[in-house]
Amino acid sequence: MAGIAAGNGKDIAGAPARGVAPGADxxxxxxxxxxxxxxxxxxxxxxxxxxxxSAQLSALEKVWELKQSGTPLVAANLSLGSGRYASACEDDPRQAVIDQLLDTDVATVVAAGNDGYTDAVSAPACISSALAVGATTDDDELSTFTNRGPQLDLFAPGTSIVxxxxxxGYVSKSGTSMxxxxxxxxxxxxxxxxPTRSIASLEALLKATGKPITYTGASTPRIDIGQALSHTSDKPGDFNGDGKSDAAYLYDYGANSDGTSHSALWLQxxxxxxxNKPVKLWDSGTGSWTWDRTRTT
Incomplete structure (x- = not known):
């Protein structure tokens, strides 16, 4: 996991060129x-x-303490999980600290799980404030093992990753952990x-500029860092930097439903x-959103 995120690309036989962010610690x-x-x-x-x-909870609390003390942390990666959750698991004991980390500008990135569920993810990926990540192949096909569905936030490469x-040494492994x-x-x-954008806006940028991967029941963006970095368009409503106006909506399910709301993005x-088919950007989770105390801009 560390090599994928920040490998420095040493010239060693069998080694990949580098990790995603070789300058990171x-x-x-x-x-x-x-x-x-x-x-x-x-x-x-x-x-x-x-x-x-309990160990995961202590570790996330340690991340929060380090951030508070001035360590410039960006993301906490959890390549682990268990269980099957088709809806947000807001009673998970790790949610409070994951919410706290997001409030202090640290993303919690969690593997969605490798059970092949078509409509569910594992915990703690099911926590609404975490980024649940599924796996794709080099050809942008779903990895056969990946959990997926409406709970999923993003796809990234996860098959045969060296x-x-x-x-x-270096080996090839597959999984949402990759x-x-x-x-x-x-x-x-x-x-x-x-550097001035919040981590929440960077998460939204990855979702808005990713390539939509459509499958039964949902559409989830596969990250495209090049598109995200080139997001300099001044076209009104251009979420992915391609020079075309897009459409985003914040939707209230209403008091007669389960009390949730979400925002979705339609890219031209x-x-x-x-x-294209809409991509869910954010979901409030059951009972966590008070619609009559908000304003939409």
């Missing part, structure tokens, strides 16, 4: 433990390495390019004759 926090019980590891798989939710492993650090690295690149087609 890594703060590594250990959250894993050795389990010896087959009740946790599965029959025949003990011992194994797993992570307590990166560093302990011992000084996709997530692509997004963490992308946010570091965008932070350098747009390349030939300017219509709009």
């Amino acid at each position: 890594i703060v590594a926090i250990q959250i894993f433990s050795k389990f010896t019980s087959e009740d946790y590891c599965g029959a025949g798989d003990a011992p194994c390495v797993l992570s307590f939710t 990166s560093s492993v302990p011992g000084g 996709a997530a650090p692509h997004v963490a690295g992308a946010l570091a690149v965008l932070r350098q390019a747009f 087609t390349s030939n300017g004759t219509g709009f």
